[in-house]
Structure formats: structure tokens, C-alpha cells
Amino acid sequence: MNKTEGQMIDPSDMEIAAMQSCLAPLGEYVGxxxxxxxxADYSRQEVLTLIDVVVSAYQDRMLEEHERMAAKDRAFLEQRIATQAAGRQQGRV
Known part of the structure; x- marks a missing residue:
């Protein structure tokens, strides 16, 4: 909070997408x-459920995106390792 002087920082594209992914579950629940x-007329339990719906949808989207990025990074690193190994193999032949 001190670094941003109490102001929320701009969300990343990934965070914006995660927020947008909350809209459908939120709408379904409110409906x-x-x-x-x-x-103001919601019961305590209804508010807690509303929070759970939104937070769960947000976290699910963030987790999916992080897993997608990790898989992409893993594939890149595996390709680099394979390329380096092939280069070493050719150097020995």
C-alpha cells in the first residue's frame, strides 16, 4: 500500500480477463x-456465496492462464534442450 500510496495499480491484461470471466457466474448467481x-437486502450467506462465486471464478481463470503459460515455457525449454543436445551430438560425430 505504501508504494502505491493506497491506490490500486492498473490490472494486467491477464487480470482483466480474469475479472471478465467472473461476469457469467456472477450473473447466474444473482439471477x-x-x-x-x-x-443491501442480501442475507449474510448470500453475500458470502456471492464473494465465493466471484473469487472462485477469478482464481480459476488465473490458474488456467498460469498453467497455459507454464506449459508454453516448458515446451520452449524442452525445445532448447533438445536443440542443444542435437548440437552436441553432431559435434561428436
Whole structure:
């Protein structure tokens, strides 16, 4: 908080995509308990469920994206290792 002087930093593209992925589950949940009800009328349990729906969707999207990036990095490194090994093999022949 001190580094940003209490201001939220700009979200990354990945974070924006994760936030956007919350919209459908959030809409489904709000629709299931009554779209016309004001938030102030939600019960404690309904608010906690709302938070769970949003946080779970956000975390799921972030995890998927991190796994996709890790797989891409892994494939790149495996290709580099294979290329280096092939280069060493050719040097010995």
C-alpha cells in the first residue's frame, strides 16, 4: 500500500480477463437469488456465496492462464534442450 500510496495499480491484461470471466457466474448467481433485489437486502450467506462465486471464478481463470503459460515455457525449454543436445551430438560425430 505504501508504494502505491493506497491506490490500486492498473490490472494486467491477464487480470482483466480474469475479472471478465467472473461476469457469467456472477450473473447466474444473482439471477438465481433475484436480479431485482438490492445488495443491501442480501442475507449474510448470500453475500458470502456471492464473494465465493466471484473469487472462485477469478482464481480459476488465473490458474488456467498460469498453467497455459507454464506449459508454453516448458515446451520452449524442452525445445532448447533438445536443440542443444542435437548440437552436441553432431559435434561428436
Amino acid at each position: 438465481s437469488i433475484g436480479m431485482q433485489r438490492p445488495l
